[in-house]
Amino acid sequence: MVVRGAVDTGVFIEFFKRLVRGSPRKIVLICDGHPVHRARKTATFVGSLQGALQLFFLTPHSPGLNPDELA
Numbered sequence: 001m002v003v004r005g006a007v008d009t010g011v012f013i014e015f016f017k018r019l020v021r022g023s024p025r026k027i028v029l030i031c032d033g034h035p036v037h038r039a040r041k042t043a044t045f046v047g048s049l050q051g052a053l054q055l056f057f058l059t060p061h062s063p064g065l066n067p068d069e070l071a
Contacts, residue, residue: 001014001015001018007036008036009036009039009041009042012036012037012039012042013041013042013045016045016046016049016053019053020049020052020053023052026051026052026053026054027052027053027054028054028056029053029054029055029056030055030056030057030058031055031056031057031058032057032058033057033058033060037055037057038057042055
């Protein structure tokens with residue numbers, strides 16, 4: 001999905017709709033701490049999908065907890 005301009009919750013939710021459309025399996029998406037990812041509207045929409053999409057959030061920047069930072 002290509003977006004011109006800023007990504008807000010509406011755009012992010014549209015991305016989710018396209019992502020889950022026709023998918024026979026559960027989708028797991030890893031997100032960072034961007035406000036759009038953690039917004040109430042986003043959480044409400046993901047909850048309405050009845051488990052078809054699950055979000056996991058990365059920890060805040062902590063090089064000690066993220067071994068990839070050392071590479």
